[in-house]
Amino acid sequence: MFSHSIRWQIQAWHGVLLMLTTAVLLVAFYGYERQQRVMRIDDRLRTTLMMVLPALRPERAGEPLGRPPPPMQAMDPLLDDFLGVFPFGEPPDGESRPPRAAGGRIAHDRERQHLKNLNESPIYYVLYDGARVETARSTNAPKDVPPHDERLDAGETFGRTRDGMRELLHFQPNGESVIFGTSLAAVDGAMEKLALYLTGIGAGVVTIGLLGGWWLATRAIRPIAEISAAAEKISQGDLTQRINAQETKSELGRLAVLLNETFERLHNTFEQQAQFTADASHELRTPVSVILAQTELALMRDRPPEEYRDALSSCHRSGEQMKQVVNSLLELARMDSGESVMNLAPNYLEEVVEDAIRFVEPLVEQRNGEIIADLEEINAMIDAPKIQQVVSNLLSNAIKHNPDGCKVHVNLRQEGETATLSVRDQGEGIPPEMLPHVFERFFRVDKARSRADGSTGLGLSIVKAIVEAHGGTLSATSTPGEGSEFIVRLPLTGKA
Numbered sequence: 001m002f003s004h005s006i007r008w009q010i011q012a013w014h015g016v017l018l019m020l021t022t023a024v025l026l027v028a029f030y031g032y033e034r035q036q037r038v039m040r041i042d043d044r045l046r047t048t049l050m051m052v053l054p055a056l057r058p059e060r061a062g063e064p065l066g067r068p069p070p071p072m073q074a075m076d077p078l079l080d081d082f083l084g085v086f087p088f089g090e091p092p093d094g095e096s097r098p099p100r101a102a103g104g105r106i107a108h109d110r111e112r113q114h115l116k117n118l119n120e121s122p123i124y125y126v127l128y129d130g131a132r133v134e135t136a137r138s139t140n141a142p143k144d145v146p147p148h149d150e151r152l153d154a155g156e157t158f159g160r161t162r163d164g165m166r167e168l169l170h171f172q173p174n175g176e177s178v179i180f181g182t183s184l185a186a187v188d189g190a191m192e193k194l195a196l197y198l199t200g201i202g203a204g205v206v207t208i209g210l211l212g213g214w215w216l217a218t219r220a221i222r223p224i225a226e227i228s229a230a231a232e233k234i235s236q237g238d239l240t241q242r243i244n245a246q247e248t249k250s251e252l253g254r255l256a257v258l259l260n261e262t263f264e265r266l267h268n269t270f271e272q273q274a275q276f277t278a279d280a281s282h283e284l285r286t287p288v289s290v291i292l293a294q295t296e297l298a299l300m301r302d303r304p305p306e307e308y309r310d311a312l313s314s315c316h317r318s319g320e321q322m323k324q325v326v327n328s329l330l331e332l333a334r335m336d337s338g339e340s341v342m343n344l345a346p347n348y349l350e351e352v353v354e355d356a357i358r359f360v361e362p363l364v365e366q367r368n369g370e371i372i373a374d375l376e377e378i379n380a381m382i383d384a385p386k387i388q389q390v391v392s393n394l395l396s397n398a399i400k401h402n403p404d405g406c407k408v409h410v411n412l413r414q415e416g417e418t419a420t421l422s423v424r425d426q427g428e429g430i431p432p433e434m435l436p437h438v439f440e441r442f443f444r445v446d447k448a449r450s451r452a453d454g455s456t457g458l459g460l461s462i463v464k465a466i467v468e469a470h471g472g473t474l475s476a477t478s479t480p481g482e483g484s485e486f487i488v489r490l491p492l493t494g495k496a
Contacts (some may be wrong), residue, residue, distance in 0.1 A: 006224065007217045014213040015206070026198045033194060038166060038186050045168045045180045048123055049157070053170070053178070068239040078357050123182045130175030133211050145179055164188065184258050223256050230263070239267040282323060287318035294318075328458040332441070335465040342383040342469050347489075349419055350375040350412055352384050356391035357410065363396060368405045371395065375412040380417050380492045387490075392451045393459045394423040402427025402483075417492050430478040438476055439464045 118125060124141035128134055132147040140166065148158065154173040167181030197310045226243050233241040242263060244257040288436070298311040357371055364371055391410075398408045402425055407430075409424045430438060441461045467474045471491050478484035 010217040011214055015210050016020040018209040019206055021443045022202045026202050034191055041166050049170055049180050062220050063111055096126050128177045128180045239270055287322045290333045293317045344381045344383055346379055347380040347382050347384045349380050352387050353391050353412055356388045359392050362393045369399050373410045376414055378414050380419050390466050393463050398425040419490045421488040422485055426483040429480040429482055430484050435478055
């Protein structure tokens with residue numbers, strides 16, 4: 001279960017990287033600190049070597065052994081604690097250094113005294129001749145101190161770590177070699193304490209990092225949990241659920257906003273579907289009821305032929321109304337599913353509009369209306385029969401839903417790469433509260449009169465679907481008492 005949790009996966013990767021990074025840094029610091037301590041020991045051993053080395057050289061008659069070495073510099077407190085009080089350095093306070101005698105004998109005696117004092121210090125020495133045979137050693141030296149396997153150049157110094165000891169090997173011009181060394185026990189003890197200290201620090205850093213990572217991971221995936229909860233409730237039928245997107249600038253915040261918009265469209269779609277189903281059922285119920293009533297009445301007893309003829313005529317009108325509704329529903333269903341293909345081809349748009357005007361002329365004459373056309377010559381990629389249907393429906397609505405004698409203005413203009421067609425009447429207009437719903441399916445401004453005229457309430461919905469299938473837009477404006485205007489905008493090159 002944990003392996004499938006995003007939070008645990010983030011925490012696992014964060015923990016592994018944090019532990020590796022902390023371990024590498026602490027190990028590197030541990031190694032650096034140990035190296036520095038060993039280097040300080042090497043410096044002390046090298047200083048001791050230079051102080052007592054003249055006492056280890058063979059004496060030559062009348063040849064001075066050189067100037068006395070410089071006084072020991074003060075060591076850092078940590079190293080002094082490790083090595084103890086070094087037995088060499090300046091004379092005690094109040095004493096003066098004896099003057100050098102001929103041949104440097106006073107210096108030679110002092111160096112021998114330094115060499116003797118090594119027996120009581122933490123530093124030991126072992127001397128080998130040219131054949132790598134031990135010739136001298138301090139009393140505090142370990143039993144087995146092997147010489148260096150390879151001969152180095154005269155005057156060269158080499159450091160090595162062996163069996164808990166740190167040693168410096170120095171080769172003299174006469175072939176002899178000397179080893180100065182000391183125990184690393186104090187350094188190892190200090191490093192063990194440092195290792196425990198660093199382990200504690202590392203554990204604290206990792207613990208704090210893991211707690212912080214858990215908090216950050218929880219905060220980061222909180223929108224995911226809210227998305228999951230909202231989606232689960234929506235899947236159970238509660239389409240009103242929305243994600244609480246407080247932070248909209250992050251990736252998950254933008255996702256939450258997008259999902260909320262999707263949920264809103266889904267909610268509206270389901271509501272429209274439910275309303276559509278109810279309206280379609282209502283539209284079909286009326287003609288079905290008429291057919292059933294007429295047939296039942298005609299079958300109750302024998303009737304004259306005229307009454308049978310009236311009953312059949314009523315059933316035929318109801319059937320035609322049902323056919324019109326069903327055909328409109330099928331056309332909308334094909335457009336919604338994308339099965340209705342627009343056969344785009346170059347056509348003169350003004351000729352298509354003129355054909356639509358001629359198609360509705362009988363209705364115009366019946367209502368004593370008038371159509372005033374002002375059309376530009378425009379060539380566009382359109383499905384001519386579909387666009388003719390759009391214009392015919394707009395003109396029919398303008399004539400049917402206004403008083404007799406209404407004038408309708410049709411204008412066609414080219415605006416850049418768009419053809420704009422407007423159909424404007426001078427009738428009663430549409431109330432402002434109803435204007436946003438005029439393109440909804442089965443919507444009627446005057447339901448009683450529209451149903452009497454044989455309107456299904458699907459005409460404008462079909463018009464809008466055809467226009468949008470061409471990549472265009474359909475809008476409506478209206479002023480009560482002055483009339484309404486429907487504007488169609490179509491791209492000249494067809495749907496983008």
